[in-house]
Amino acid sequence: MNYLPSLKTLTPLLILIAFTNKAFTQSIQTEVEIIQEVFGLEKKLAVANFMNLKESADEFWTIYDEYETERQKLGKKRIQVISEYAQSYPNISEGKIEELLNRTQAVKKSFDKLLKIHFKKMKKEVGVKKAAQFWQIETYFSSLVQANIYSQIPFIGESTKGN
Template identity: 35%
Template sequence: MKKILFIFTLVVSAGLSAQNSVKDDLTLIQDIYGKSKKQVVTEYLQLSEPQATAFQEIYDAYEVGRKELGQKKVLIIEDYAKNYQSLTDEKAAELTEANLKNGQEFDKLLAKTFSKAKKAIGGKNAAKFVQLEQYLQTTIRGELQNSIPFIDELEKTKTAKATAATLQKG
């Protein structure tokens, strides 16, 4: 719980710039694999030179879109952090809808990229890319999710501590 509170405090106080989320994707991937994301993708796909050249433009366009969606996700998290202590039903619904829409947009981007990649590098290689990308994004989302408290978590913890303190006195 202390870890969650510490990280959440960092999220709120740092202001989470759009280019520097809780832990930047690339830094996280480098921490996990000791390589840049591009290196991980390149090594995993092992494309021939003509395929690699054809895929590079598709991958670059995908990364631009993915980073834009990542920036939107950061803004949603910042909004959540800013409103966490006084979260209303309306604000909770608004943030959840924005988060779900962001996830849908990411899925659309990945599907569009798969379609283009399939034509350029074949179905199996395109599937390998999607599988790797989903794995990396799941890892990143897991790290991010672990750093964000659940709605009312802090309040429940505060209430539980107050109850325990009362019981100790009594």
């Protein structure tokens, strides 16, 4: 699997993304934009290695770039929710918990919808196999990002003493 070295190079970047929730400042938008830009470039290289496109490459990248633009917007929303959680913890109110959970669910639903829409576009332009590969690697990346982020933030009610 020739794409694995590229995926492994993303691990430090994913950890950096996870730690951003602890270092949010007034320049949050700039930090998120830089991280997403670097992640997007590294990710695109990994996707290119994984997809091994020959014919239909132009069609694929046009749809992929459209997808990435929208995915990054949703990523900013996800990071904003995590930032609010981190800033509110450990004195987070029940109302704030419910609000953040609702926003988290809405962002997740939007991610799923975005992936489905672009899967359909890919299927039409590059075939079901390449579209499924796109879905597979995007799902993989999303899972990695989520796992890294959630491993760095405390669970509700978890003691933060000594941290």
